[in-house]
Amino acid sequence: MLIVDPTDPTPIYAQxxxxxxxxxxxxxxxxxxxxPTVRQxxxxxxxxxxxxxxxxxxxxxxxxxxxxxxxxxFVREPGETSSAKPSAPERERMxxxxxxxxxxxxxxxxxxxxxIIRQLESRRT
Amino acid sequence: MLIVDPTDPTPIYAQxxxxxxxxxxxxxxxxxxxxPTVRQxxxxxxxxxxxxxxxxxxxxxxxxxxxxxxxxxFVREPGETSSAKPSAPERERMxxxxxxxxxxxxxxxxxxxxxIIRQLESRRT
Amino acid sequence: MLIVDPTDPTPIYAQxxxxxxxxxxxxxxxxxxxxPTVRQxxxxxxxxxxxxxxxxxxxxxxxxxxxxxxxxxFVREPGETSSAKPSAPERERMxxxxxxxxxxxxxxxxxxxxxIIRQLESRRT
Amino acid sequence: MLIVDPTDPTPIYAQxxxxxxxxxxxxxxxxxxxxPTVRQxxxxxxxxxxxxxxxxxxxxxxxxxxxxxxxxxFVREPGETSSAKPSAPERERMxxxxxxxxxxxxxxxxxxxxxIIRQLESRRT
DNA sequence: GTGGTCTAGACCACG
DNA sequence: GTGGTCTAGACCACA
Numbered sequence: 370m371l372i373v374d375p376t377d378p379t380p381i382y383a384q385x386x387x388x389x390x391x392x393x394x395x396x397x398x399x400x401x402x403x404x405p406t407v408r409q410x411x412x413x414x415x416x417x418x419x420x421x422x423x424x425x426x427x428x429x430x431x432x433x434x435x436x437x438x439x440x441x442x443f444v445r446e447p448g449e450t451s452s453a454k455p456s457a458p459e460r461e462r463m464x465x466x467x468x469x470x471x472x473x474x475x476x477x478x479x480x481x482x483x484x485i486i487r488q489l490e491s492r493r494t
Numbered sequence: 495m496l497i498v499d500p501t502d503p504t505p506i507y508a509q510x511x512x513x514x515x516x517x518x519x520x521x522x523x524x525x526x527x528x529x530p531t532v533r534q535x536x537x538x539x540x541x542x543x544x545x546x547x548x549x550x551x552x553x554x555x556x557x558x559x560x561x562x563x564x565x566x567x568f569v570r571e572p573g574e575t576s577s578a579k580p581s582a583p584e585r586e587r588m589x590x591x592x593x594x595x596x597x598x599x600x601x602x603x604x605x606x607x608x609x610i611i612r613q614l615e616s617r618r619t
Numbered sequence: 620m621l622i623v624d625p626t627d628p629t630p631i632y633a634q635x636x637x638x639x640x641x642x643x644x645x646x647x648x649x650x651x652x653x654x655p656t657v658r659q660x661x662x663x664x665x666x667x668x669x670x671x672x673x674x675x676x677x678x679x680x681x682x683x684x685x686x687x688x689x690x691x692x693f694v695r696e697p698g699e700t701s702s703a704k705p706s707a708p709e710r711e712r713m714x715x716x717x718x719x720x721x722x723x724x725x726x727x728x729x730x731x732x733x734x735i736i737r738q739l740e741s742r743r744t
Numbered sequence: 745m746l747i748v749d750p751t752d753p754t755p756i757y758a759q760x761x762x763x764x765x766x767x768x769x770x771x772x773x774x775x776x777x778x779x780p781t782v783r784q785x786x787x788x789x790x791x792x793x794x795x796x797x798x799x800x801x802x803x804x805x806x807x808x809x810x811x812x813x814x815x816x817x818f819v820r821e822p823g824e825t826s827s828a829k830p831s832a833p834e835r836e837r838m839x840x841x842x843x844x845x846x847x848x849x850x851x852x853x854x855x856x857x858x859x860i861i862r863q864l865e866s867r868r869t
Numbered sequence: 870g871t872g873g874t875c876t877a878g879a880c881c882a883c884g
Numbered sequence: 885g886t887g888g889t890c891t892a893g894a895c896c897a898c899a
Contacts, residue, residue, distance in 0.1 A: 374587070374591065377591065378504060378505055378508040379503060379504050379508075380503050380888080380889060380890090381889080381890075382503075382889075382890085383503035383504070386598070387594055387595060387598040388594060388598075390597065390598035390601040390602060391593070391594045391597035391598045391601070393601055394597040394598065394600055394601035394606070394607055395597055395607060396607070406870080406871060406872080407871075407872060407873095408870090408871080408872095416890085416891095417890060417891050417892070418891095418892090418893095419890075419891075419892085419893095420889085420890065420891080422872070422873070422874095423889095423890095425872080426872090426873080427680070430677070430680070431602075433601075436871090436872060436873090437871085437872080437898090437899090438871065438872050438873075438897060438898045438899075439792075439870075439871050439872070439897080439898040439899035440871070440872085440898085440899065441871065441872080442871090442872075447604070454604040455603060455604060460603060460604055460605055460609075463600075463603045463605065464600070464603075464605050464609060464610065464613055465613070467596055467599055467600060467603075467605075467610075468596075468610070468613050468614060468617070471592055471596050472617075473516040473517075473519075473520050474512065474516050474588075474592055475588075475589075475592055476516070476519050476520050477512075477515050477516040477518070477519030477520065478519070478584075478585060478588040478589075478592075479519075479585060480585055480588060480589050480592070482614060482617065482618060483618075484589055485589065485592070485593060485614065486611065486614055486615070486618075488589055488590070488593045489593055489596075489597075489607065489610065489611055489614070490611070492593065492597070492607075493607060503888095505881095505882060505883090506882085506883080507882080507883085541883095542689075542883065542884050543884090544883070544884065545882090545883065545884085548882095548883090624837070624841065627841065628754060628755055628758040629753060629754050629758075630753050630873080630874060630875090631874080631875075632753075632874075632875090633753035633754070636848070637844055637845060637848040638844060638848075640847065640848035640851040640852060641843070641844045641847035641848045641851070643851055644847040644848065644850060644851035644856070644857055645847055645857060646857070656885080656886060656887080657886075657887065657888095658885090658886080658887095666875085666876095667875060667876050667877070668876095668877090668878095669875075669876075669877085669878095670874085670875065670876080672887070672888070672889095673874095673875095675887080676887090676888080681852075683851075686886090686887060686888090687883090687884090687886085687887080688882065688883045688884075688886065688887050688888075689882080689883040689884035689885070689886050689887070690883085690884070690886070690887085691886065691887085692886090692887075697854070704854040705853060705854060710853060710854055710855055710859075713850075713853045713855065714850070714853075714855050714859055714860065714863055715863070717846055717849055717850060717853075717855075717860075718846075718860070718863050718864060718867070721842055721846050722867070723766040723767075723769075723770050724762065724766050724838075724842055725838075725839075725842055726766070726769050726770050727762075727765050727766040727768070727769030727770065728769070728834075728835060728838040728839075728842075729835060730835055730838060730839050730842070732864060732867065732868060733868075734839055735839065735842070735843060735864065736861065736864055736865070736868075738839055738840070738843045739843055739846075739847075739857065739860065739861055739864070740861070742843065742847065742857075743857060753873095755896095755897060755898090756897085756898080757897080757898090791898095792898060792899055793899090794898070794899065795897085795898065795899085798897095798898090
């Protein structure tokens with residue numbers, strides 16, 4: 370499920386972080402779910418342990434994950450941290466901007482809105 | 495129109511290249527249209543001149559742009575040199591990458607999958 | 620001015636981050652000021668380059684610093700980032716808690732309130 | 745009273761040890777007073793039993809506590825075993841460390857040096 | 870065994 | 885030259 374694309378200029382650690390956030394947003398990683406261990410994920414992705422550790426640590430700092438030494442890393446429930454979500458109008462603006470960018474890039478690649486919606490639906494749960 | 499997000503871990507040159515390709519595919523930059531000079535664009539984006547120059551020469555090598563000495567840089571017509579449409583697996587890869595980025599950024603902004611799908615549905619027309 | 624205390628159980632990178640924040644809070648590092656380069660500071664502190672890089676990168680993510688490739692790292696002005704400072708009553712609560720902890724630890728070490736205030740004054744500017 | 749901050753990069757065992765020393769120095773734990781059992785404290789702090797056990801045995805080795813088999817752990821009277829008061833340079837080091845931590849944490853919370861000094865002045869009595 | 874820190878050293882992106 | 889990423893491998897904190 371988590372994959373790294375070597376042709377993507379995005380740094381590996383950012384790709385992994387992005388993928389994890391996407392899994393959470395899609396509901397495939399539920400709140401409280403245990404992530405693979407640092408070593409395990411590094412092995413799976415054929416990536417250095419430190420790289421994965423960096424991702425986990427950044428996501429923890431961002432309030433997305435919660436790491437417990439000797440136990441594992443888990444998906445944190447939002448609100449547990451005081452990360453002050455943006456306001457509703459702010460979110461609306463962001464949403465609009467994100468879809469704008471998405472549609473522009475999709476169109477450039479010959480991808481249709483239907484393709485996207487189908488893909489998003491399939492990522493649910 | 496073109497914007498660069500310095501907080502995005504994607505390298506700046508990649509962001510610019512992607513944005514230009516999207517502008518062209520979206521028709522906002524027509525075939526034959528003149529692009530801003532390297533210096534001009536660098537100034538607008540508050541980015542180093544070399545960075546923009548690199549993007550232009552890269553896109554020229556890819557057959558997307560055509561630079562004419564002392565005149566300027568222009569959008570080349572697709573066909574001969576530029577590989578026609580992306581292949582199906584290529585499009586699949588892009589689709590995956592785009593939705594992943596979308597979901598991740600949305601998650602970071604506190605936006606849910608449902609919000610996104612609702613927004614996209616409303617754009618279907 | 621920046622020093623690392625090997626007898627402190629706090630990790631080195633946290634000590635450095637703490638020291639930088641303290642310098643900023645005390646006004647010795649003004650907004651917009653340039654910090655030593657990663658390599659330079661590493662040399663000064665006799666610490667690995669990556670350790671310093673980690674600190675800078677974390678503080679950048681926290682909105683405290685702003686790194687510009689090929690240029691250097693600078694103190695960012697607060698508010699440039701949307702890091703949503705805690706509310707006034709929340710800050711009041713924090714302030715009270717911080718001084719409580721401070722006085723407890725100080726008393727345990729035989730340090731008086733006057734010592735502390737003198738030290739703080741001397742850190743100003 | 746005793747609290748552990750999991751977001752503090754300081755190792756948990758160090759946080760606990762420091763807190764206990766502060767309780768004693770502050771008189772909230774009198775000489776001869778019985779400390780909670782290892783299990784009890786671990787439960788309260790939501791920390792592993794081994795971690796607390798390590799702290800107790802470390803403080804016992806330092807002459808701060810005295811464990812009596814089957815009875816409990818107690819605050820030892822200072823003097824013979826425990827090194828009397830910290831030396832001047834030791835206090836200087838502590839003072840520096842405490843103010844550094846204070847300034848850094850305050851900065852992170854958006855509290856200024858002036859706020860702190862005002863608060864401390866008001867406690868002078 | 871699980872996450873965290875640190876070092877050493879290579880190579881890349883950017884100016 | 886300046887910051888950023890990645891690897892490899894050692895050792896520590898905690899369960």
